[in-house]
Amino acid sequence: MSPPFQTFVFLDLEATGLRDDRPRVTELCLVAVHRFSLEHPPGGGREGPRLPRVMDKISLCADPHKLVCQRALELSGLSNENLTENCKPAFDEVAVSLVNGFLQRQAPPVCLVAHNGFLYDFPLLRTELLRQDSDLPPGVFCADSYKALRDILWDPQTPQNHRGYSLAALYKRFYRRYPPVSHCAEADVSTLIAVFLSQASDLLAWADLNARPWESTPPMYNPSPRKPLRTSQEVQNGGTPKGQVKAVRSSQALGLG
Ligand code: DCM
Ligand code: MG
Secondary structure, three states: OOOOOOEEEEEEEEEOOOHHHOOOEEEEEEEEEEHHHHHOOOOOEOOEOOOOOOOEEEEEEOOOOOOOOHHHHHHHOOOHHHHHHOOOOOOOHHHHHHHHHHHHOOOOOEEEEEOOOOOOHHHHHHHHHHHOOOOOOOOOEEEEHHHHHHHHHOOOOOOOOHHHHOHHHHHHHHHOOOOOOOOOHHHHHHHHHHHHHHOHHHHHHHHHHHOEEHHHOOOOOOOOOOOOOOOHHHHHHOOOOHHHHHHHHHHHHOOOO
């Protein structure tokens, strides 16, 4: 199915590090907003932007089975320790089916939107899906709001550097305050929706023209062959497969457990 898109699904991932670290996902949030609500926004009050009333949301934390780097921990507040303490399973086949079921509930065609998504969130999500021998449902597209807003707001008179287009900087530009929370997947998605709403008609037109088919997203890296991971069912039963015991022990040896 081709544009115009009927549903925009805003996405943010938290992870163990940056691209070069071969990161693993620690948190995923998806919020689906119908085009109608983006074309008829609720308006803002003195207290800040108001988001559409009708939105579907999913937010999941995941054990990354990899050391969370210090900077990622400081930013996101997610650590190997607190994810383990809260018995979070890996980004496993249950997470994949939740994401796919969520997307299938939305009015098609669906376009994912992430800030810097072409370079970070989309390739990383594709890697995590490939690790589970899976992918998104057919017909999904994706658009990068960072790239879109650079195109839309570009003014040769006042060249802005890369930082001027960060999510927090754009929110400040449009709402004259910084986002109340950053680097939590759900909070970053709320900030992204608020930013999107402030430029909605241009961004909708940009997405209809420039969104890419999901299948054209290259994975961030090729996941190594699958190791036995603790599944959601095993977490529920309190069971721990042998490989996982080893991983927990080695993280204890690293001072994580
Ligand atoms: N990240 C990082 N170092 C940075 C910025 C981000 O390791 N300087 C990683 C950890 C974050 C993830 O990127 O969980 C996603 O970033 P953001 O919170 O901006 O969405
Ligand atoms: Mg984030």
